[in-house]
Amino acid sequence: MKRKALLFWTCSLLGAALVLFFLSPALYRLGAFRFAVRVLPGLGRTRIELPPVGAVEARTHLTPLDVVLTLRSVDPDQLQRLLGSPGARQAALATLREGGRRIAAHFLLRTLLLAAAGGAWGASWVRRSWPDRGKGAVLSAAVWVLVATGAAATFNVQAFQNPSYSGILKGAPWMLGLAQTAWERLDKLGADVRFLTQNLRQALDRANAAAPLERLQDDIKVLHVSDLHNNPLGLSFIAQIKADFGPDFIVDTGDLTDFGTPLEEGLLARLPALKVPYYVALGNHDSPVIAQEVRTLSGVHLLEGWQAVRGLTLAGRADPTSLSADIKPAGEEAVLAQVTDLSALIQEKGQAPFILAVHDPRVGENFAGVVPVILMGHTHQARVEVKGGSVLVNAGTTGGAGVRGVQSEKEVPLTAALLYVHAQGAAPQLDAVDIIRLYPRAGRFELARTTVGATLRQ
Structure with a gap:
């Protein structure tokens, strides 16, 4: 029983x-x-x-x-x-x-x-x-x-x-402390960013006075940004540059987010409000989730091959790691595979694009001497280099390395690059590149102009 x-x-x-x-x-x-x-x-x-x-x-x-x-x-x-x-x-x-x-x-x-x-x-x-x-x-x-x-x-x-x-x-454990510190700082830094970027126009006028290029005012302006890392300050920085300089389009070389999660989609939803064509080559910190969200945004385009923008040819690919949830940089085999893929694309088109946009410099540097202008990110170091007749531009980190940069004792500047392209001749030519560095905590900014002159033509 x-x-x-x-x-x-x-x-x-x-x-x-x-x-x-x-x-x-x-x-x-x-x-x-x-x-x-x-x-x-x-x-x-x-x-x-x-x-x-x-x-x-x-x-x-x-x-x-x-x-x-x-x-x-x-x-x-x-x-x-x-x-x-x-x-x-x-x-x-x-x-x-x-x-x-x-x-x-x-x-x-x-x-x-x-x-x-x-x-x-x-x-x-x-x-x-x-x-x-x-x-x-x-x-x-x-x-x-x-x-x-x-x-x-x-x-x-x-x-x-x-x-x-x-x-x-x-x-993630280190991220928890960073997030708490960053949240406390963001409101103040946001006000500082707005105040400082309002003075960028004056810096541009001084740059023009020091190195006058009369035709720059008629050039196509391309704003190059990279490595936002989900930092709203970076987007405010972009918005103010857009308001002051009026770029014709924006090229973003990736790492919109830190982990490529749905939690980080909030910043992406603000991109259409810029009201300027926005082209993205995703980075290793992005993911298929982020790619899917970008495809739904009005005026925002994933670079997945060849584009014609304002009479310029623009090509790009997402970083190989963005095809998965892994945020580690691509391995050497994946880098080589992307170089091979882009080389095949150029061969198929019968000519190089005027601008190539990729996240990883290990990919971009392979096209020095082939593509006139190469835009890159990943390293968080803004720079302009002329190599083999090509101009290599790294926008650094427009988001100041994200929450890590906000928390860091040594300030990481918000950086971007503004390119001036003369497109009225037989072939487009890059005239100059402005590297803009913004230090919200220090209350200062820098604008450095590189006059390029003749470059490889299409």
Whole structure:
């Protein structure tokens, strides 16, 4: 008799566990985030999954239950409104607290009903009467209440001060301190960026007076930016340069983001507001998620081959690493493969483009002496070099190396390059390149002009 009773209770609890395992996942929206919650048998851990870059988890409670939260999507417009408002940090925390309690209550009620249904189902494996199914439901619901209450009573959010990471996020512990420091600095630095960049026009006038080139005013202006690394200050910098200098189009040589996650799409949503054609060759810190988002943006174009822009030919490719969630720089084989691919593209077209845009200088430098103007990024070092009759331009890091640069003791400048192209002759010619460096913390900027003169022609 005892054996039959034990079998009955075991089947009831097993049925409840199976139903909870397969049917507990539920979708919720909290602020700008949409995520799934589910429970699993486990060791009292809470796991936060951030596809495609990995997960963070910690031992947060004592009951044999794991709670798993998986980020599904981010509303960039709502995130931008939240982070762009006064007191953004406090508002975000308040939203998380209030919404979190509501979601927890709903999820607990949902799983309680699932546990009861699963218990009744499990009981029916050995006893088919409705009273026995009811007993199985009551038992399973009671056990679930004990487990869930125990988890809630012993839950320690401070456990996430010492979490474990998987995937790309293994490199994330240092990011937590950086993010906190950066958030505190961004508001002040944003005001400094706006103030300093408003004086760029005066610097340009001084540069023109020192090295006059009368035809520059009729030249096509190409703004070259790179390595934003999800820094909103970098986008403000670009917007002010656009307002002051009026570039005809912008070429971005990649690393729009730090990890290539949906969480970082908020900055991308602001690119169409620049209202100037924007061409992107993705970098190793970008990903297929970012590529998909860029394709949805009005006026923003992925460089995936050959383009004709304002009478200039522009070619480019995404960094090989951007085709995956890996943020490590491309290996030598991948670099060689991209060089081969671009060489084949040029051979197919029968001529070199006027501008080649790639993220990695190891790729771009192979085309010195072939392509007149080569735009690159990755190194965070802005420079202009004439090599083999080609002009190689590295825009450095328009985002000041992102959150790392904001936190760094030694200030990393926000940098960009403005190219002046004379396109009224038989073939386009690069006249000059301005490298702009902005130091928001130091309260200064630099503008250095390189007069190029004759370059390789198409």
